[in-house]
Amino acid sequence: MRLAISLGVLLACGLSAQTTPVAFTGAHIIPIAGNEISNGVLVVQNGKIVAVGAAGSVTIPAGAKRVDATGKVIMPGIVDSHSHIGSVEGGDGSAPIQPEVRVLDAVNVRATTMQKARSGGVTTVNVMPGSGHLSSGQTLYLKLRQGNTIDDLLIKLPDGRIAGGLKMANGTNPRRAAPFPGTRAKSAALVREQFIKAQEYKAKIAAAGADASKLPARDLKLETLVEVLDGKRVVQFHTHRHDDILTVLRLANEFKFRVVLHHVSDGWMVADEIAKAKVPVSLIVVDSPGGKLEAKDMNIASGAILDKAGVMVGFHTDDGVTDSRLFLREAALSVRAGMSREKALYGMTMANARILDLDARVGTLEAGKDADFLLMSGDPLSVYSHVLETWVEGVKVFDRSDPKDHLLAVGGYGASRNDEIYVDECEVER
Amino acid sequence: MRGGALKRILVLLAALAPVASAQIAIQGETVYTMAGAPLKNAVVLVRDGKIERVTTGAAPAGYKVMKAKVVTPGLIDAHAVLGLSGYLNQPQDQDQIENSAPMQPELRAIDAFDPKERLIEWVRGFGVTTIHTGHGQGILISGQTMIIKTNAETADQAMVPAAMIAATLGNDARAGQGKSPGTRSKMIAMLRAELIKAQEAAKKASDKDKKDTARDLRLEAFVKLVNREMPLLITVHKDNDILTALRLAKEFNLKVVLDGVADAPEVLAQIKASGYPVILHPTMQRSSGDAENLSMETAGKLAAAGVPFALQSGFEGYVPKTRVVLWEAAIAAANGLAADKALGSITIDAARLLGVEKRVGSLEAGKDADLAMYDGDPFEYTTHCVGVLIDGKVVSETAR
Incomplete structure (x- = not known):
């Protein structure tokens, strides 16, 4: 048949x-x-x-x-706090910081990667644009409902906005020819410049008060960054090296934005600093160290070390770097390397629900x-x-x-x- | 008090006895010898780097005793790029592909292999003791592979310094930028031309009067193929390309090992009929390009069809830089391949496929x-490798 x-x-x-x-x-x-x-x-x-x-x-x-x-x-x-399923795209090569770009406008709900993720037990997922920019755009938190269009998979927040974060990255991936940054210090300077503009934009909006005629012209890039400054949009920050991780914490502290550290190959080296900053980690566990310079010291015990230091640890696939169908391996390999079963399973579910601000709806089995x-x-x-x-x-x-x-x-x-x-x-x- | 003193003396004696290090007894609750059914409560006696014998019961006196829940032969990774494709993934540590010409069978892995590469130690910690490694996939003919232990200090300690000649067919072998080969047909035309040249050279070589004295390293390598002195390791995934590989092999009567073969289930009968063994793609390899149809269940299908096969860590261009063949076998075991066959695919079956079964792959006198030691089912994610021996020497004791 x-x-x-x-x-x-x-x-x-x-x-x-x-x-x-x-x-x-x-x-x-x-x-x-x-x-x-x-x-x-x-x-x-x-x-x-x-x-x-x-x-x-x-x-x-x-x-x-x-x-x-x-x-x-x-x-x-399972909640996956960092994935690229759905053949997603983000910012193009025109600029290093593109917060106005939305993954929403580029998801293929019919991509086989979507159903493969369901087969691995993923029900909620943060679909992200790539790490080749300081900011490659807005991420999307999806429910993997069996929808016909992207709208069927969206999560609507109580204030009517669509749930999602902002992707940012530092380290080597966003480093390329101008107008992209050529060094780490330049990367941070470009980011600070934009957030200062966003602070000024926010102040203008506040000053306008109820008088619409005094509002600044709409700026999609700055509007998004203002959401970040207001704590309404969490920064999902790709970062590997120990010094880059601290740069993220420094920026987050300067602009008081809410942030999650992603990948963090060297996170185990600065576990106490991450814990002190009370910043959660979205961790990837892969089968061997290396593959890129920043991942040379990747440690299979990262989950155990970070957890012991008091950091909340969620896991992610970074699909296609790892396969959503085998996502549970990451929790299991972390247990092999010393993490408790409870914390490892929490990292697949509730930790990620909290990382995505969706813990009131998903992450546990509760009435x-x-x-x-x-x-x-x-x-x-x-x-x-x-x-x-x-x-x-x-x-x-x-x-x-x-x-x-x-x-x-x-x-x-x-x-x-x-x-x-x-x-x-x-x-x-x- | 007296007992304590006696214990101290015994410890001292043990430390002083030099023979103890050369004689090790590895006790396992379950010992997978891979030469017969698994043994319960058995002991593997090791003397002077070799297996003395495998027996049930307790270890005899005079041996340093090591204990583990599960003991297996040291694992064999049937195809890797370890030692040539370094973990930093920077130009200075990438020696698996030389792009200046599409066919360079004269390139030898032993001239590039870095035995201190960190990833070799990495896989050794999980029980891998022998690797078949060398020039990688992605070019029509990339070079010669080698077989070496994971504790080797120099490439010259290779078990087999020139094992196979590595070839790739299909989309990955396209040269691009207007260079040849640009198409699948061109790939085969180029190979046929070289192999015909090699046949003629082989004929001349057997005729003393006509023997050419000028040496040609590239031609010599092709001659080894037509003389069946070395097998051609063909990395190929699509079903039509697999059949092309078989056609070429038949025309020149080559010894062939099929590698990758994502579409194997589509042409299982033809592969079986060819008699060629298969080094199957890593079970967890990404399904893209020519390998888009790969399946976690293919290993089980090969086993059911009776095709001899082994598993591999393969090549990774990014993160993770290497796979661990133990974990690839585990996924096969969870998806239709019997556990004993899965263990065989990374021990005795891999040894036979590589022609090193007289030395490694099973626990026999x-x-x-x-040997590799585990604190549980080696395939379980949460089991640890607790010890590794190579040539009778403990090379890893950290639980990994």
């Missing part, structure tokens, strides 16, 4: 979350908030978590659809939060475990038993092409 | 004493 699965079909399968409550029973539940539950129950309804707890302690609503999840593990949907969760075949830190199902807001968006989803989860012919995939069921089974 |  030739089976054509289009997004349209998937949408028809269930874009709207169940109004009927669904109760998953018998699973080992890792709620992240609180202890693991060996025989747990998770109840979801209307896209939200209704209840989670040990069997017997949770009242399963009458009329609930029951799903036997005995032998399986349920944990919150009232979004019904974003995974059904796994075994322990999340075991190489042999697979994500069986990924649910976003009460809707199943990945099912490993579906031939098309299986293809994307493991790879194979057509799995990396951004066109409609046709799967011959018989071939897949063979 | 007379073989080199290369």
Whole structure:
């Protein structure tokens, strides 16, 4: 049978979350908030978590659809605080600082990388432009709903804005021919110059008060930086070398912006300084040091060292640097290098939810939060475990038993092409 | 008190006995010899750099005892660029590709290999003791590979100084900028021309009167291919390119090792029929370019079809600069390849494919004493490699 699965079909399968409550029973539940539950129950309804707890302690609503999840593990949907899925683009080669550029205008929701991320259990993701600029633009925090357009994946904030951060970078990546900076000191000077302009722009707006005629002309670049100065947009800062990390802290202190340190290959060398600044880290764990000068001292124990120093550590894929389908490896390898299981799993979920300011909605399994969760075949830190199902807001968006989803989860012919995939069921089974 | 004093004397005696360092007994709760079923509570006796014997029960007296939950043969990475493609990834430490000509089979890995490269120590810490390394992929013919232990102090200690001649077919071998080869057809035309020249030279060489005295290093290397003295290691991914490689190999009766082969499941029957072994792409390699169709399940499919294969760390152009072959095998084991076959793909099967099975790849009397020790299932992310021996010497004891 030739089976054509289009997004349209998937949408028809269930874009709207169940109004009927669904109760998953018998699973080992890792709620992240609180202890693991060996025989747990998770109840979801209307896209939200209704209840989670040990069997017997949770009242399963009458009329609930029951799903036997005995032998399986349920944990919150994974939050990835730094990814490049969706074939995203950011700023172009015209200038080193382009905060006016939005990833929003360049995401391909049909890219196979999106569904591959779902197959790895990612339900919330910070999609970023690249690190070849001091600022390559605005990032986008997405819910990996099975949407038809980018609008279906956006997260709307209570004030009506679209959730996202600002990508910035220092070190070697943004260094190139003018008008880009040629040195580290120049990089910092260019950034300071723009933030001072933004401070002045903000002051003009404040001075105008209710008098619209006194408002300065709109400046998309400065408007974005004012959001950063106001703490409404967090700076997601690519930085590797120990001195570059301290430069980020110095800038953040000067302009009082909220910042997350990304990658931080040398972070373990300045763990106490990061902890003292109370700045979170979005860490990448890769299989070996090097590959670029700034990563020469990359340490597989970074997660353990930073955590011990008191730094909140979230993990990220930097997909395609690492593969979203194997994201849980980072937590597991960090445990191998001395991080606690609890902190490593926290780093895959709630730490990243906090890094993205989304901790009221995602990151743990707690009543009232979004019904974003995974059904796994075994322990999340075991190489042999697979994500069986990924649910976003009460809707199943990945099912490993579906031939098309299986293809994307493991790879194979057509799995990396951004066109409609046709799967011959018989071939897949063979 | 008396017991304490006795213990101190015994420790002192042990420290004084020089023979102890040459005689090591490695006790494992599970010992994967890769020469038969795994043994429970076994001991591998090591003497003078070689495996004396593998036996069950306790270690005899006179041996320094090391204990681990799991003991395996030292791991073999069947294809790497370690020692040629350095971890800094700067021009001064990148020697895996020479771009001045598309075919340079005369380039030898031993003339570029840096045994002190940090990534070699890195993979050794996870149990890798033997690597097949050398000139990389990305050019029609890049050079000659070598096989060496990860504790070597000089390239001259290579187990096999000239192992294979590395070739690449498909999109990655395009020279670009109007240079040849610019197309797939041109690649094969260029190779055929050289191989025909080599056949003629080989014929002349066997005829004393016609023997050419002027040496030509490039031609000599091609002659080794047509004389089947060295295999051609062909990195190739797309199904049509795999069939092209087989066509070329048949025409010139070459010894061939297929490398990469992302599309192997599409042409499994042809690969099987060719009899050529496969060094499969790293399980976690990025799926892009010619390798866009690669799958974590291909290793399992090769095993099911009975195609001899090994796994590799491959080539990485960016971060991470090398993969760890143990972890590549782990992903294969989690995606359809039986655990014993997965371990085989980085030990005995890799040794056979590389032709070094008489020395390494299994724990058997007379073989080199290369061992890896783990505190659990070697494939689990959270297991540590707790010790590594090469030629009977402890080269790593830090839990990694």
